[in-house]
Amino acid sequence: MKKLLLAATALLFCATTAFAQEQPGTPHPKVLPMFGNVPKTEAEQKADEKFLSSCDKSFSSRTEASSFFMERGWEYFNEGQIDTAVYRFNLAWLLNPDNVNTYWAFGLVENSKGNTADAIGLYERALKYQPKNSLLLSDAAGAYLKLYTENKKKKDLKKATAYLDQSLAADSKNAYALFNLSQVKFHEKKYADAWDYLHKSREIDMRTLDYQYLANLMAQMPDPTGLFKGEEQ
Template structure:
């Protein structure tokens, strides 16, 4: 175990050193999905090969190495270190271009940075590799809702609804799909149905309720169930 930890640490240290050496701004290819999709110089290609060789020597398979760097990426993302996280995701993608989680991560970060149109492509790549993931379907549906909020079009909401229905069909306990479907119905001015989906979501995961959206919905129509009586906190008497 100690040997494994030391060799893994060495591989990670080499990648971190390269990142520190070359990092400039948030537009640096290293912190853009798939390294910015730009052609690499001969020097960069040699560094990639050195990194891959190091991982080949320290991991059983490249898939294992890819998953390792994905885990590190999630850790950095949870800490709010987006650029460092993205570099880890890129390394995971370099190690295994068929790792659906890398494209999923690219989509999440791209949406967070306000570019859902670009994120759609990453989510679709992830789904092509992992077509049975309910959470992927719901994230893609949420991505289309974000796209609608930027540029309202009915066909965008319809696309969101299609993916969210698939998410629910794949896993009826996916609370996030219900919450986002609530927003779809809200934008379609079907407030009663929006409440129905919101309650289905909160029954599954109360902690994930979006209280800002709850307030918006309450302004259009009070909660028919009376569960959210003041639109900010649930009725604790039930």
């Protein structure tokens, strides 16, 4: 009970910090990955020391504390409170810079904001810790695939394919990887293969299905299985 109370106290400490903007229209470093990678003032450094000291008293290790703040971050992320989530991820990173999940989370946030290149950098930083993590590989591949749709550079499609191959080698049932591979085949104009991978993905997890992509694929080639039918059918 004492440990839980101390943990709650540590959480309350960070929750009371305001996200004031440095300048109008400029996000506070607290809500940017790794605090925006900007030098901290003496006051900010002292605040960090106070926070770390509080966590040292609240948890058995900084690794445990880091995991605690990651969990709180995901809760806020899933509620759509992105700035608050990133701040929690930042605290988790401050506690344990080797926590792979912090870089993964930062990548997801940047990807959701449309900062694809930044997201890729963060995913690949996470991959240095877990190079065979199937889900992480498929997220990185998805970002490269998104980048390809933006600039049409073949090197990005090639990189996405390489990551997807590694992802499926680690877990052949990764529905997200299969769906992304379907999109790769679509861009390569291999529509039969695109349908095959789409169905494999759908059979594992219906949540991977993107109806805009489905419409685009049907416009190029009818579903060979007949499961999905266009208006003319």
